[in-house]
Amino acid sequence: MAEKRIKGFSKLSKEGKIEWLVNNYFDNQEQAYKTLKKYWNSDAKLQKLHDEFIENTISNFYTPYGVAPNFKVDGKMFTLPMAIEESSVVAAASKSASFWLERGGFRTTIISTVKIGHVHFIYPGDPEKLHSFFESVKERFFEDTSSITANMRARGGGIQSIELRDRTDAIDHYYQLEARFETCDSMGANFINSCLEQFSKTFTEALAKDHRFTEAEKEVQVIMCILSNYTPECLVRAEVSCPIEDLDDGSGISPEEFASKFARAVHIAEVEPYRATTHNKGIMNGIDAVIIATGNDFRAVEAACHTYASSSGQYTSLTHCTVQNGKFRFWIEVPLALGTVGGLTTLHPLVKFSLEMLGKPTAAELMSIVASSGLAQNFAALRALVTTGIQKGHMKMHLLNILNQLEATEAEKAIIIDHFKHNTVSHSAAVQKFCEVRGIEKSEVGIKKS
Ligand code: MEV
Numbered sequence: 222m223a224e225k226r227i228k229g230f231s232k233l234s235k236e237g238k239i240e241w242l243v244n245n246y247f248d249n250q251e252q253a254y255k256t257l258k259k260y261w262n263s264d265a266k267l268q269k270l271h272d273e274f275i276e277n278t279i280s281n282f283y284t285p286y287g288v289a290p291n292f293k294v295d296g297k298m299f300t301l302p303m304a305i306e307e308s309s310v311v312a313a314a315s316k317s318a319s320f321w322l323e324r325g326g327f328r329t330t331i332i333s334t335v336k337i338g339h340v341h342f343i344y345p346g347d348p349e350k351l352h353s354f355f356e357s358v359k360e361r362f363f364e365d366t367s368s369i370t371a372n373m374r375a376r377g378g379g380i381q382s383i384e385l386r387d388r389t390d391a392i393d394h395y396y397q398l399e400a401r402f403e404t405c406d407s408m409g410a411n412f413i414n415s416c417l418e419q420f421s422k423t424f425t426e427a428l429a430k431d432h433r434f435t436e437a438e439k440e441v442q443v444i445m446c447i448l449s450n451y452t453p454e455c456l457v458r459a460e461v462s463c464p465i466e467d468l469d470d471g472s473g474i475s476p477e478e479f480a481s482k483f484a485r486a487v488h489i490a491e492v493e494p495y496r497a498t499t500h501n502k503g504i505m506n507g508i509d510a511v512i513i514a515t516g517n518d519f520r521a522v523e524a525a526c527h528t529y530a531s532s533s534g535q536y537t538s539l540t541h542c543t544v545q546n547g548k549f550r551f552w553i554e555v556p557l558a559l560g561t562v563g564g565l566t567t568l569h570p571l572v573k574f575s576l577e578m579l580g581k582p583t584a585a586e587l588m589s590i591v592a593s594s595g596l597a598q599n600f601a602a603l604r605a606l607v608t609t610g611i612q613k614g615h616m617k618m619h620l621l622n623i624l625n626q627l628e629a630t631e632a633e634k635a636i637i638i639d640h641f642k643h644n645t646v647s648h649s650a651a652v653q654k655f656c657e658v659r660g661i662e663k664s665e666v667g668i669k670k671s
Contacts, residue, residue, distance in 0.1 A: 231277060239279050256280075270568065286514060286571060288578075289314035293326025294459075294593045301594055302575035303510035308618035310506045313601035314594060320470065324463040327596065329589035335381060335454035336558055338413040340398040340421045340446045346438030348387060351396065354434070355385040358427045362398075365423045366416045373412060378403040380416060398424060401454070406584040408517065408560030410448055417446035450521045451528045452558040457585075459592035460552035461600070468549055474608050480544045482607040487551070490538035497538050500599065501530055504539050504553065507598025511591050515579070516565030516572030525556040540599050553596040557588045616646035623651045627666060633658050 225245050230238060239257060247253035257280040262268040272278040289311050290300040301318075303311050321327060344351055362383050363370075370379045381401040388395045398420050402413050421443045429439055468476040490500035505526065509519040530539050540553045561584050565572050576582065579590060605611045620641055624634050637654050644650065656663055 235272065235279060238277060242279065267570070274565075274568075284513070287311040289318055289594075289597075291315065291318040291322045292590070292593060292597070293318075293322050294589055295329055296326070297580075299579055299590055301511055301590065302514035302571075302578055303507075303594075304513040304571075305506065305510035307506060308622060309615050310510060310598065312614070312618060313605075314507055314510075314597050317597035317601040317604075320600075321461050321597070324461065324467055327459050327461055327589075327593035329457060329459040329592060331585045331588060332456040332458060332554070333454045334403060334585060334588075336402045336404055336409055336413060336448065336452055337454065338400050338402065338417045338446070338448035339386075340417055340424065341444040342396055342398075342421075342424075343392075343394045343442040343444065344396050344438070345394045345440060346434060348389070350433055350438065352385060354428060354431060355398075358423065359383060361423050361427065362400075362420050366419045369412070369415050369419060373404065373409075376405045378405040378409075383420065404560075404584075406561045407563040408521075408558060408584075410518075413448040414446065417448070421446045450524045450558070452525050452556040453529055453532065454556075455525075455558045455588075456554060456556050457588040457592045458552060458554045459589065459596045460550065461596065462548060462550040465544065465547055465549050472608050479604075479607065480549045483549075483551075483603055484542045484544045486603050486607050487538060487540060487542040491541070492537070494536040497530065497536050500602075501526070501539050503602040504555075504595040504599045507594040507596075508555070508557075508591055511594045512559070514571070514575045515559070515561070515587060516569050516575075517559050517587075522557060522559075525558065529556050540596060551596065551600060553592055553599070555592055555595060557591055559584050559587045559591065561587050613645075617641065620646050620651055623648060624655065627652065627655050629655055629659075 227241060230241070233241065239254060243250040243253040260280045260283065262271065262281065268281075271281055284304045284306050287303045287305070288300050289303055292299040292301055292314075301314065303314065305311065363380060366380065373379045379402070381403055383398060383400045386397040386399045388397060398417075400413075400416065400420065402409060402416070404412055425441055425443060428434060428441055465476050465480050468479050472479075474482075487500075490497045505523060508522060508526070512519045512522055526539060527536070530536055539555055540551065542549070542551045544550075560566065561576060561582055566576060567573065579587070582590065602611065605614055620638065621634070624637060629637065633655065636658050637651065640654055641651070652663065652666060656666065
């Protein structure tokens with residue numbers, strides 16, 4: 222609609238942006254304005270900090286910040302920060318952590334910490350010439366980026382390798398400069414992209430001056446320089462294990478039956494993409510929540526994990542389980558490119574708080590913690606699924622959301638929660654009990670108690 226178009230929106234003040242927005246999209250403009258303002262922080266400095274994280278900021282969008290204690294990871298105790306809006310996730314993580322605390326905790330291995338980036342380019346010439354040219358200029362890629370890499374090298378990182386990849390099998394004349402990086406405790410996106418852009422410059426300038434190439438061959442077209450969020454060489458493994466008989470937790474099902482059903486559930490996720498997607502979604506509940514709370518990029522990690530889960534050609538489970546020789550073993554292997562310095566880590570007060578709560582971990586330690594959180598979450602989900610079913614615990618947690626929607630008072634909540642300690646929760650049962658406690662008809666739901 223023409224009247225909803227605007228030029229120069231980004232140049233308006235915050236108030237100006239809000240005014241344009243509420244005037245154009247809302248019936249009750251005063252209410253819309255109030256909703257946005259309700260979420261502004263009263264500390265103007267803190268609000269400005271958040272305003273400046275992104276562009277066109279008009280308010281803050283809260284996500285609950287919870288904690289899951291009792292995580293024993295490689296012998297060290299952690300309380301995990303979790304930023305997530307979904308009920309049950311923090312409870313599930315805590316429950317798993319306590320269960321495995323009694324059984325040795327989580328043990329992890331950092332398999333590798335390498336990140337990869339590419340200069341993608343089109344070269345319409347003789348491949349042999351390109352290969353020998355690449356070998357002759359290879360050292361210059363390192364030399365020309367030496368000022369960009371100086372700090373990283375001082376910390377033990379930097380560029381590990383640069384290779385020429387021929388991808389003409391996929392697209393005519395398509396090649397890549399593929400570089401491997403060690404970025405230590407930083408996620409390293411800016412570092413990698415800066416190196417790649419310099420590689421591109423070095424490469425095109427040197428090629429243009431090289432008399433071995435014809436004028437037509439010098440028509441190299443650099444398409445883009447960008448890190449890859451697929452990080453199969455930035456990999457961590459977390460594992461829990463115990464004798465089968467130790468799986469007995471009084472839930473009514475024998476440890477042998479539990480182990481066998483649990484392993485089958487994992488096996489189903491390994492072979493069935495419909496189930497694998499939900500199975501991995503549960504894992505990402507645990508992974509993303511800690512990643513967000515520690516100021517890392519959950520979209521990058523999501524993308525990497527799902528590509529990794531498809532690396533065999535079929536989307537499959539990120540976790541695996543064996544029940545052999547009287548032993549239950551359950552593990553996860555995931556690519557986690559994380560940082561504990563740079564980015565939001567020193568800017569966002571709650572991110573700083575999370576990292577301090579975790580004992581100021583290195584990026585590798587954070588990989589271990591996050592992988593354990595994903596494994597814990599998957600253990601809790603499968604444990605519920607193969608025993609009581611997921612809805613029992615889930616609906617208990619969801620009850621509070623239903624009661625908040627109904628605008629139940631604290632006293633009403635206490636009575637209703639107590640009732641559902643011994644009764645099955647459903648949306649209609651919760652509404653019915655709410656009506657009974659408040660003394661109203663179902664038709665009156667939504668009308669505020671005076
Ligand atoms: C819900 O957020 C996650 C689960 O569906 C995961 C699973 O089914 O394994 C419970």
